[in-house]
Amino acid sequence: xxxxxxxxxxxxxxxxxxAAMALLMVGVFQRHDATRMVATLxxxxxxxxxxxxxFVEGDAxxxxxNGLFVVDGFATFMKLLVLLGSALAIIMSLDFIERxxxxxxxxxxxxxxxxxxxxxxxxxxxxxxxxxxxxxxSLALYVMAAFRRDTLRSSEAGLKYFVLGALxxxxxxxxxxxxxxxxxxxxxxxxxxxxxxxxxxxxGLVVGIVFVAxxxxxxxxxxxxxxWTPDVYEGAPTPVTAFFAVAPKIAAIxxxxxxxxxxxxxxxxxxxQIIIVASILSMALGAFAAIAQNNIKRLMAYxxxxxxxxxxxxxxxGTDAGVRGVMVYMAIYLAMNVGTFACILCMRVxxxxxxxxxxxxxxxxxNPMMAVALAIFMFSMAGIPxxxxxxxxxxxxxxxxxxGLYTLAVIGVVTSVVSAFYYLRIVKxxxxxxxxxxxxxxIGRGMGVILVGTGLFTLFFFVAPASLVGAxxxxxxxxxxx
Amino acid sequence: MIISGLAFYLFSIIAVVAAVMVISARNPVHSVLxxxxxxxxxxxxxxxxxAEFLALILVIVYVGAxxxxxxxxxxxxxxxxxxxxxxxxxxxxxxxxxxLILLVELFVVIGAWAFASDAANQIAAPAPPADQVDNTLxxxxxxxxxxxxxxxxxxxxxxxxxxxxxxLTLRHRPDTKRQRVAEQVARxxxxxxxxxxxxxxxxx
Numbered sequence: 001x002x003x004x005x006x007x008x009x010x011x012x013x014x015x016x017x018x019a020a021m022a023l024l025m026v027g028v029f030q031r032h033d034a035t036r037m038v039a040t041l042x043x044x045x046x047x048x049x050x051x052x053x054x055f056v057e058g059d060a061x062x063x064x065x066n067g068l069f070v071v072d073g074f075a076t077f078m079k080l081l082v083l084l085g086s087a088l089a090i091i092m093s094l095d096f097i098e099r100x101x102x103x104x105x106x107x108x109x110x111x112x113x114x115x116x117x118x119x120x121x122x123x124x125x126x127x128x129x130x131x132x133x134x135x136x137x138s139l140a141l142y143v144m145a146a147f148r149r150d151t152l153r154s155s156e157a158g159l160k161y162f163v164l165g166a167l168x169x170x171x172x173x174x175x176x177x178x179x180x181x182x183x184x185x186x187x188x189x190x191x192x193x194x195x196x197x198x199x200x201x202x203x204g205l206v207v208g209i210v211f212v213a214x215x216x217x218x219x220x221x222x223x224x225x226x227x228w229t230p231d232v233y234e235g236a237p238t239p240v241t242a243f244f245a246v247a248p249k250i251a252a253i254x255x256x257x258x259x260x261x262x263x264x265x266x267x268x269x270x271x272x273q274i275i276i277v278a279s280i281l282s283m284a285l286g287a288f289a290a291i292a293q294n295n296i297k298r299l300m301a302y303x304x305x306x307x308x309x310x311x312x313x314x315x316x317x318g319t320d321a322g323v324r325g326v327m328v329y330m331a332i333y334l335a336m337n338v339g340t341f342a343c344i345l346c347m348r349v350x351x352x353x354x355x356x357x358x359x360x361x362x363x364x365x366x367n368p369m370m371a372v373a374l375a376i377f378m379f380s381m382a383g384i385p386x387x388x389x390x391x392x393x394x395x396x397x398x399x400x401x402x403x404g405l406y407t408l409a410v411i412g413v414v415t416s417v418v419s420a421f422y423y424l425r426i427v428k429x430x431x432x433x434x435x436x437x438x439x440x441x442x443i444g445r446g447m448g449v450i451l452v453g454t455g456l457f458t459l460f461f462f463v464a465p466a467s468l469v470g471a472x473x474x475x476x477x478x479x480x481x482x
Numbered sequence: 483m484i485i486s487g488l489a490f491y492l493f494s495i496i497a498v499v500a501a502v503m504v505i506s507a508r509n510p511v512h513s514v515l516x517x518x519x520x521x522x523x524x525x526x527x528x529x530x531x532x533a534e535f536l537a538l539i540l541v542i543v544y545v546g547a548x549x550x551x552x553x554x555x556x557x558x559x560x561x562x563x564x565x566x567x568x569x570x571x572x573x574x575x576x577x578x579x580x581x582l583i584l585l586v587e588l589f590v591v592i593g594a595w596a597f598a599s600d601a602a603n604q605i606a607a608p609a610p611p612a613d614q615v616d617n618t619l620x621x622x623x624x625x626x627x628x629x630x631x632x633x634x635x636x637x638x639x640x641x642x643x644x645x646x647x648x649x650l651t652l653r654h655r656p657d658t659k660r661q662r663v664a665e666q667v668a669r670x671x672x673x674x675x676x677x678x679x680x681x682x683x684x685x686x
Contacts, residue, residue, distance in 0.1 A: 005630065010631075021641075066629070066631075068631045068632065106649045110642070113638065113645070116638065129632060129635070132635035132636065133635070136635060143649055143650060149651075158650075204591065
């Protein structure tokens, strides 16, 4: 008899999987108006999962399922961010999907299933487990991008995302097979042991790592694997875009960090240059390509590419402080992005969604509260002190400087200044241009709470940065302990 | 030894020839039929290697399900395959060049290949000796014990695929007439029948 594996560390995932199936049942058997009820229950399930994530966290790193699954401080931190991002995305979507006639109960269920995939990605301790989590997440996301199946743009976004996502999965698998063929191991612990022992990396292994990195870079939309991002972000329904921009990115970058500093930790010299190049290109493209955009969703797509570039600066450092910088950056990114998308979801004129940047003209006179909130997020994204975005950039640049990557840090600062142009252009439109037709009101209570919450977090982060940064340091330390 | 060698060459040659026929046959239905021949011969090759589980799975899943599905698609969809294949000859030279480049690159990579010293001892799931367990048992042990987590994860992925297919394609048409068995069964004679006594020559 084989002993049953220790299920306790995977309690959050098991609960979420069962909850997703139960929600499906509720949705199917509750004939009418099931969406709101299923959505509320989904948010509840995500909250309970968050509680369980905290509940199963022990002091030490726990590995279970024959080494496929790991729980440590890093996983706990990132899982909480992912769960928060998903729950907020569901709350933000509710009014929109009912208004735009896409309210079907599968919508929140798909978000829950995607979140399950993300949790599995964050906790993956094996190349196969990593791929399984990634596919579970991606498949749900493809469906969500095409959720408005009657509109051409949404279907196009879904198809594009699917084809390019499948290509990136293929590259990831190819790389993983090279790594396996070369070392004979897929488990991260085995790989780490193996790659320390081997003197230097042979060309086959490097090819494998490059392909794996390229596959993951697709998922986090780092340049030069970013082509799908603007089209998918623009075509997908706006709340889906809001979801895409936050939770999946956090999960993918968590997976990337664990993969590179864990099993490939001894090969820093091999992967560091890849990350540096991807980081510089992402920051530059995010800064320059966004200048010409007039659609706010496209602008946010380029902005998110840029932000991923900044997060990669921390990863390129490859140190404890660098990982801490990435974690803090992603937490702040979550708040800023959720807030901005909450504003975008409120851009409605006479019951019709608008997406142009010009539609924001004179917002300070027609809706001063929203203008203030959006201005806070824009200033923060531009990295202007003392807002939260400044601290996010500060920690990753500090880590890069400590690791001796001066050029990278300088390029980061320069692109940050360039990108300030288009963030501040939005502020200028809102405060100095003539007012257009006002946006519809009221914006809904959930949306208001999210706007105020994320706005206050972004504004007053500098008062007590220590709690978040401290938690991130402790979490990052667990990754380097073993 | 000689017999298994002869069998190997027989099955491989048929498989390769049939594979060429798959892409060169004019009639798409013939292509699918050749594909089935390829599957069968590959299954036979698996049997020669002692992988009987894979061989049977190949026949059951690929011949039984996938190839039949292909046949359905080919026969149901009205695709003009000759039109699709028009550019084939025109693009052949550049296709060959690209294939050649890839081949050379593969040789370059493999030429500089060096295995880590103890890679062979590190294999994650070594095959158990064939005289102790048959490979169905070995695969089952691996799948349901060591990799139980991945097995469950694969189940979740299939669930998402199912939900996705339903979300993206299912439409509720209010004007479709459906059979409602419960209502049919629940009908009582006195609700739908009206028994009248009809006198001769009068009508109702």
